[in-house]
Amino acid sequence: MTATQSAIEAKSVTRIFQSAGLEPVTALDDVSVKIRENEFFTLLGPSGCGKTTLLRLIAGFDFPTDGEILLHGQDIAPLPPFKRPVNTVFQSYALFPHMTVGQNISFGLEMLGRPKAEIEARVDAMLKLVHMQDLKNRRTSQISGGQQQRVALARALAPQPKVLLLDEPLSALDYKLRKEMQIELKRLQAETGITFIFVTHDQEEALTMSDRIAVMSAGKILQVGSPWAIYDRPADRFVADFIGETNFLIAQVNSIDDGKASVTLSSGANISATVAEGFTPNSKATVVVRPEHAKLVKSAGDMTGVVDNIVYFGTDTHIQVRLSDGAPFTVRQQNKRNGGCGFEKGEHVGIRIDSDAAQVLKD
Numbered sequence: 001m002t003a004t005q006s007a008i009e010a011k012s013v014t015r016i017f018q019s020a021g022l023e024p025v026t027a028l029d030d031v032s033v034k035i036r037e038n039e040f041f042t043l044l045g046p047s048g049c050g051k052t053t054l055l056r057l058i059a060g061f062d063f064p065t066d067g068e069i070l071l072h073g074q075d076i077a078p079l080p081p082f083k084r085p086v087n088t089v090f091q092s093y094a095l096f097p098h099m100t101v102g103q104n105i106s107f108g109l110e111m112l113g114r115p116k117a118e119i120e121a122r123v124d125a126m127l128k129l130v131h132m133q134d135l136k137n138r139r140t141s142q143i144s145g146g147q148q149q150r151v152a153l154a155r156a157l158a159p160q161p162k163v164l165l166l167d168e169p170l171s172a173l174d175y176k177l178r179k180e181m182q183i184e185l186k187r188l189q190a191e192t193g194i195t196f197i198f199v200t201h202d203q204e205e206a207l208t209m210s211d212r213i214a215v216m217s218a219g220k221i222l223q224v225g226s227p228w229a230i231y232d233r234p235a236d237r238f239v240a241d242f243i244g245e246t247n248f249l250i251a252q253v254n255s256i257d258d259g260k261a262s263v264t265l266s267s268g269a270n271i272s273a274t275v276a277e278g279f280t281p282n283s284k285a286t287v288v289v290r291p292e293h294a295k296l297v298k299s300a301g302d303m304t305g306v307v308d309n310i311v312y313f314g315t316d317t318h319i320q321v322r323l324s325d326g327a328p329f330t331v332r333q334q335n336k337r338n339g340g341c342g343f344e345k346g347e348h349v350g351i352r353i354d355s356d357a358a359q360v361l362k363d
């Protein structure tokens with residue numbers, strides 16, 4: 001394969017489900033995306049946006065209504081699931097409860113007819129990879145949820161797939177274990193060099209683990225980019241709203257020069273804001289500002305308002321301000337030791353927006 005070839009490429013893929021007596025459902029609508037070799041790629045979006053459908057097409061459990069899926073540049077439509085160098089880890093793990101950990105991992109290799117000695121070596125290597133050597137002979141019904149997750153990963157990695165598909169694999173775990181497994185998955189991906197395609201609706205999980213993220217909504221991919229690009233340079237309002245918290249301000253664009261717009265906010269303040277691609281000047285626009293990219297000040301800032309509510313989060317405090325034009329605006333302030341946030345409910349305050357922090361978006 002050439003350096004420019006992708007591990008997986010979806011080319012104008014559409015999947016329409018037709019059920020008798022029901023309206024057809026367009027689960028994927030002309031989706032095109034290139035997933036690189038060795039990358040941790042995440043499909044992120046709300047429930048029903050088409051993430052699982054895309055995974056199932058890559059795995060071969062389902063077929064596109066239109067378009068094609070390429071593996072290293074080759075159309076994989078003729079290949080049945082078991083012949084694709086692709087393996088899946090499901091949300092439910094789908095382990096065999098009556099088998100031991102070792103038997104669960106060796107099962108797929110036996111089905112592939114691999115020699116006994118190779119299978120044994122591979123099972124031991126996989127157990128070592130997921131730090132489960134001591135539990136090889138335990139039945140999977142007798143191990144914890146986090147351990148089951150590791151076995152499911154070891155089993156999926158055992159045949160050395162080129163691509164591993166992970167469909168919300170951490171959703172059954174509690175918060176702390178999920179955090180641990182996020183680091184573990186990242187380590188496994190880096191150590192094995194396998195392309196991981198990870199599905200989640202949890203934006204924090206996507207931001208912390210991925211090399212790149214595709215944000216999906218209603219069967220379409222809205223933006224593909226690094227976690228930084230998705231968070232700091234969202235392509236549109238949906239992405240800005242879905243990823244993290246953000247403030248939306250109504251604004252008038254006065255002029256645009258070299259990727260920067262001069263805008264008048266509905267509060268009357270004039271500020272400079274980055275312009276998203278494809279924006280047409282001289283029209284009403286939405287300006288977004290992340291809560292951590294603004295500061296509350298005692299004097300007049302770029303905007304003024306009254307403190308509505310103060311919410312303490314341990315590491316930081318969210319101060320909700322009602323702007324002079326009635327719109328809400330949240331400022332996030334990191335907490336210091338031995339002290340409150342320095343502001344009180346009902347106080348008149350100014351808000352200063354960090355330079356480069358405001359962004360104009362198309363609606």
Ligand SMILES: Nc1ncnc2c1ncn2[C@@H]1O[C@H](COP(=O)(O)OP(=O)(O)OP(=O)(O)O)[C@@H](O)[C@H]1O
Pocket residue numbers: 017018019025026027045046047048049050051052053054201
């Ligand atoms: N077999 C099917 N028949 C009819 N509609 C389906 C079928 N499978 C999925 N859909 C519909 O296609 C759309 C996309 O479903 P999909 O499971 O891909 O979403 P998702 O993003 O993975 O959601 P979730 O996060 O809830 O798993 C949904 O509207 C769903 O109801």
